Amino acid sequence: MFIDNVFNLDGQLYEKVVPPRPIQKISTAWSLHDSNWFADWPTSAQKIIWFYERAGGATADGVISLTPSIVERLLALTGPIAMPEYGVSFTEENFVDLLQQKVEVDYDKLENQPKKIMADFAPKFLDRLWEVWPQNYGQIFDVLNDSLAQKDFCFIFQTPRFKKLSVSKVGAVKF
Numbered sequence: 001m002f003i004d005n006v007f008n009l010d011g012q013l014y015e016k017v018v019p020p021r022p023i024q025k026i027s028t029a030w031s032l033h034d035s036n037w038f039a040d041w042p043t044s045a046q047k048i049i050w051f052y053e054r055a056g057g058a059t060a061d062g063v064i065s066l067t068p069s070i071v072e073r074l075l076a077l078t079g080p081i082a083m084p085e086y087g088v089s090f091t092e093e094n095f096v097d098l099l100q101q102k103v104e105v106d107y108d109k110l111e112n113q114p115k116k117i118m119a120d121f122a123p124k125f126l127d128r129l130w131e132v133w134p135q136n137y138g139q140i141f142d143v144l145n146d147s148l149a150q151k152d153f154c155f156i157f158q159t160p161r162f163k164k165l166s167v168s169k170v171g172a173v174k175f
Contacts, residue, residue, distance in 0.1 A: 006033045023037070
């Protein structure tokens, strides 16, 4: 898994892409960081992939999008995730506020990688999720299914192996 700051690839797109009219009021060019523009997820996901690949990213197998609320709900099942290198421990109660503080204010300005904490958090979080999977898989599925219905969790895959995985209109996963 590779997590990066969207702005790292933005500067790599040499092609000027005319943005949708409303974006033209604030920018003359369209890029990856504004690509989640469309109201429907599949169209936005395809545009994200289009920008990502043209800006020098690897060929994308798909796109997964999630809101902080799904992470909060899953943290209730995993328990706290300690991030000693940042002097914090994420819980369901503090995740959004603490992450926002670390990304927007409390980061190393010389290193200038404010979202690095997210890249460092993700593998620890996923490892913990797998640790608690055997005893909590039913609750984890409930959170994921509920999050699909609420559109807090969306995905699209391009590879033939996963392309048949789709989200129905009510949000339940179908195979």
